[in-house]
Amino acid sequence: MALTRPARRVAAPVVAVLAVGCGGPHAGPPPPGLGPGPAPWAVVVIPEAGASAVGLAVVVAGSGWEDERRSGATLLAAEALLEESAAGLETLGASASVSCGRWAFVFTVVAPPETWRAAAEILASGLSDPAPTVSGLERARARLAASLALDRASPAWQARLAAGRALYGDGAVQGRESAWSRPGCGVPETLPLIDLAAVRAAGERLGQVASVAAVGSVDAAAGGRLASAFRPGGVTAAFPLPGRASPGRVYVERNTVTAWVSVAWPYGPDADAEAVRLVGSLLADAVRPGLSRPEILHAGAEVERHGRGGALVVTAVVAPERAEVVATTLEAEVWRLAAGTGPEAGIERVSRRHRGVRLRELSSPEARAARIALERAAGAAAGPWPAPGSWTWAAAREAARALGPPARAVVGPRAARAAAVP
Amino acid sequence: MHALFALALIAQAPFPMDTVRPPGGPEVLWHRLAGPVVALRLSVPLHDALPGAAEILQELARPAATREADRLGAAVELRTAGDEAILLVTGPTSAFDALVGILRGAVGEQDLSIGALRTARARAEDRLLARLERPEPRLRAILDARLAGTRPAGPGVDRLGPEHLRAAAARLHHPDRLRVIFVGDVPPQILRSAFAGWRRPPVPATTPPIATAPPLPSAEAHHAWAALAYPLDVHPAVLAVAAELVARRVRAAGLLRGTAEARIGPGSQALVILGGAPPDDPAVAAVARITAFPAAGTRQDGEASPIAHFLRRLLAEAATLAGPAAVADAAAAVRRTLLLEARTAPGRAEVLGRWSGPRGARRASVHNVLDGLDGVTAAEVRDALLGALESAPVLAEVWP
Numbered sequence: 001m002a003l004t005r006p007a008r009r010v011a012a013p014v015v016a017v018l019a020v021g022c023g024g025p026h027a028g029p030p031p032p033g034l035g036p037g038p039a040p041w042a043v044v045v046i047p048e049a050g051a052s053a054v055g056l057a058v059v060v061a062g063s064g065w066e067d068e069r070r071s072g073a074t075l076l077a078a079e080a081l082l083e084e085s086a087a088g089l090e091t092l093g094a095s096a097s098v099s100c101g102r103w104a105f106v107f108t109v110v111a112p113p114e115t116w117r118a119a120a121e122i123l124a125s126g127l128s129d130p131a132p133t134v135s136g137l138e139r140a141r142a143r144l145a146a147s148l149a150l151d152r153a154s155p156a157w158q159a160r161l162a163a164g165r166a167l168y169g170d171g172a173v174q175g176r177e178s179a180w181s182r183p184g185c186g187v188p189e190t191l192p193l194i195d196l197a198a199v200r201a202a203g204e205r206l207g208q209v210a211s212v213a214a215v216g217s218v219d220a221a222a223g224g225r226l227a228s229a230f231r232p233g234g235v236t237a238a239f240p241l242p243g244r245a246s247p248g249r250v251y252v253e254r255n256t257v258t259a260w261v262s263v264a265w266p267y268g269p270d271a272d273a274e275a276v277r278l279v280g281s282l283l284a285d286a287v288r289p290g291l292s293r294p295e296i297l298h299a300g301a302e303v304e305r306h307g308r309g310g311a312l313v314v315t316a317v318v319a320p321e322r323a324e325v326v327a328t329t330l331e332a333e334v335w336r337l338a339a340g341t342g343p344e345a346g347i348e349r350v351s352r353r354h355r356g357v358r359l360r361e362l363s364s365p366e367a368r369a370a371r372i373a374l375e376r377a378a379g380a381a382a383g384p385w386p387a388p389g390s391w392t393w394a395a396a397r398e399a400a401r402a403l404g405p406p407a408r409a410v411v412g413p414r415a416a417r418a419a420a421v422p
Numbered sequence: 423m424h425a426l427f428a429l430a431l432i433a434q435a436p437f438p439m440d441t442v443r444p445p446g447g448p449e450v451l452w453h454r455l456a457g458p459v460v461a462l463r464l465s466v467p468l469h470d471a472l473p474g475a476a477e478i479l480q481e482l483a484r485p486a487a488t489r490e491a492d493r494l495g496a497a498v499e500l501r502t503a504g505d506e507a508i509l510l511v512t513g514p515t516s517a518f519d520a521l522v523g524i525l526r527g528a529v530g531e532q533d534l535s536i537g538a539l540r541t542a543r544a545r546a547e548d549r550l551l552a553r554l555e556r557p558e559p560r561l562r563a564i565l566d567a568r569l570a571g572t573r574p575a576g577p578g579v580d581r582l583g584p585e586h587l588r589a590a591a592a593r594l595h596h597p598d599r600l601r602v603i604f605v606g607d608v609p610p611q612i613l614r615s616a617f618a619g620w621r622r623p624p625v626p627a628t629t630p631p632i633a634t635a636p637p638l639p640s641a642e643a644h645h646a647w648a649a650l651a652y653p654l655d656v657h658p659a660v661l662a663v664a665a666e667l668v669a670r671r672v673r674a675a676g677l678l679r680g681t682a683e684a685r686i687g688p689g690s691q692a693l694v695i696l697g698g699a700p701p702d703d704p705a706v707a708a709v710a711r712i713t714a715f716p717a718a719g720t721r722q723d724g725e726a727s728p729i730a731h732f733l734r735r736l737l738a739e740a741a742t743l744a745g746p747a748a749v750a751d752a753a754a755a756v757r758r759t760l761l762l763e764a765r766t767a768p769g770r771a772e773v774l775g776r777w778s779g780p781r782g783a784r785r786a787s788v789h790n791v792l793d794g795l796d797g798v799t800a801a802e803v804r805d806a807l808l809g810a811l812e813s814a815p816v817l818a819e820v821w822p
Binding site for chain 1: 754
């Protein structure tokens with residue numbers, strides 16, 4: 001049963017409950033047709049004994065609202081905000097950055113204990129009253145143009161884009177081209193065309209804060225101050241959500257020596273996101289390069305989060321004629337995990353490595369704050385560290401069962417085409 | 423309740439450490455940090471080491487250390503910096519025993535077969551030559567060697583045979599010489615037993631003579647570079663603040679990758695200033711020489727380069743700008759930088775290790791630095807900088 005509450009001015013957190021299917025390894029995400037809904041509002045403060053700094057994370061609405069002509073406007077607005085804030089943060093010994101996505105952007109700030117509140121105020125002020133200057137905007141644009149140009153030339157970026165199209169579709173959704181099939185962080189072609197007015201409009205959307213988390217050398221009473229600073233008017237954030245549920249296949253022809261094969265599975269909001277990450281590691285391990293698999297050069301997994309759950313994307317770089325076999329292997333491995341009856345040595349081995357890597361990824365307070373804030377924005381509770389139960393074979397089995405039907409994307413020469421287009 | 427907790431946080435001294443002395447093992451400095459991640463930093467002083475030996479020993483240890491770290495999802499870093507060889511391991515607390523095993527293995531007996539040695543020498547030489555090719559790391563390597571009274575390691579590591587390496591390992595990896603900084607949440611009795619009884623590497627009966635090392639290759643530089651190291655016998659907090667003030671002057675001067683830093687090592691502490699500029703940079707060329715460069719700090723021809731003079735002038739400017747407000751601001755900046763770097767387990771292990779001086783009564787520690795920052799006066803910093811100006815620095819230069 002799906003419940004959505006209309007957006008309205010509230011002081012208390014608002015939670016959107018979405019439908020989730022049951023049973024089988026392809027339980028599936030919610031049905032299509034649901035529009036953007038309100039995201040929960042949460043402030044989490046976690047004091048940590050012995051901490052020497054504060055990590056602050058603020059989750060705001062992502063770039064899924066952008067139309068094709070303004071692709072990149074949200075990121076440009078975010079980077080311009082950081083440009084304007086940089087000098088003030090530097091005097092406090094603090095620094096800030098932003099990560100971009102179609103569903104959400106996450107601002108993170110790292111600051112010493114004695115100045116973190118002032119640093120938070122600077123960010124809050126920038127989000128609530130964005131006023132980019134021309135010079136700040138142009139500096140941000142120049143920096144982004146360089147990185148987007150590099151991305152554009154990268155087959156990894158092409159593969160990510162193709163996976164998005166396969167998962168979220170190219171077709172019109174509610175009368176608009178789906179932003180979820182476009183990159184969440186802009187493209188070089190539109191960046192020069194985005195003017196100050198468009199950046200200001202995008203900047204106003206950045207003020208739609210869904211959640212804030214502070215971890216480290218903080219006191220619990222700081223929660224009230226953060227709530228006031230980041231959402232003084234009590235406006236409920238409205239986040240873009242993907243509209244498509246059924247998987248597709250995409251082939252992009254590139255005259256390359258290798259092929260990039262991506263298989264992507266959607267998952268719903270009830271899935272254990274940390275266990276889904278473990279499944280990603282297990283799948284990547286199943287096709288990892290080795291003496292017995294000389295045709296595979298690289299394999300890796302990514303998890304994209306959004307308000308309806310998210311997507312697990314596993315990408316392998318392979319010899320083109322082996323693309324179909326690798327894609328089939330990945331899909332079969334999900335079935336095998338979902339049907340698992342007990343712990344296996346292989347799962348224990350990968351889980352041990354995955355746990356160590358994941359803990360190191362979260363070893364900074366700002367990384368833990370970002371994880372908490374993102375999970376809270378998605379309506380899930382999360383502590384600073386993942387629960388060890390998320391790294392068991394049973395958790396991996398349940399996560400595999402929660403994955404929806406897979407989408408496939410292949411970028412490479414025609415020898416790899418059959419993996420995407422039967 | 424929350425107010426009391428906050429007060430407790432404020433009142434707690436930063437980074438308290440205890441010393442654990444496991445029988446037959448290295449010195450272990452333990453800092454408790456709650457959380458599921460631990461970091462172990464093993465350091466080996468190199469002040470009397472054969473140049474290149476430490477690098478080869480690290481490359482011999484790297485394959486096994488990396489394999490084991492990968493199995494655990496841990497990270498391992500092997501490098502030489504200043505006059506220390508460092509091994510930094512970061513991983514889950516639940517794998518503590520295995521992480522200690524990585525350290526033991528790295529300083530234990532290594533495979534000195536022909537194949538393993540050939541590979542290790544090649545990797546070590548690549549590392550050393552890469553360091554000498556680029557101006558900034560080359561200058562640091564030369565300064566480190568001159569401060570230690572040795573020669574920088576470079577080409578010719580194939581002169582070091584198995585017996586030389588066994589002798590080097592026996593000396594360098596003796597448990598009494600090793601120091602481990604442990605950051606994490608493991609009880610001290612577990613630490614004591616985990617680090618007890620480290621095997622002393624076997625000492626070879628004889629060590630053949632070693633051929634003279636070939637000369638260092640020239641550097642590829644498009645600009646003129648210089649680095650000055652001023653040994654300073656001052657409180658480490660004073661050194662840290664002085665370095666911050668000089669660094670600000672260097673940054674404002676717009677030099678190529680100019681920097682100034684406090685260098686604390688097992689054998690010495692010094693203020694290091696480094697920077698580069700185009701050979702015909704008018705600002706550098708126009709610098710009026712304040713006084714003659716102290717003789718011991720010059721090149722062979724008795725003249726220091728214009729860029730060395732320019733860096734020395736920046737030092738003088740920093741001394742004149744060392745007023746109370748500037749010193750207080752610099753002290754706050756040093757504190758913030760240290761606190762931010764120490765926000766993760768490996769970062770904290772690095773901070774604690776980098777600011778630990780030699781064993782003994784008079785030794786630097788990050789506690790000395792953090793505790794002393796509030797008390798650093800403008801007069802102390804000015805005196806330190808003026809004293810440096812009057813002394814002969816250790817000088818290294820690179821020309822295009």
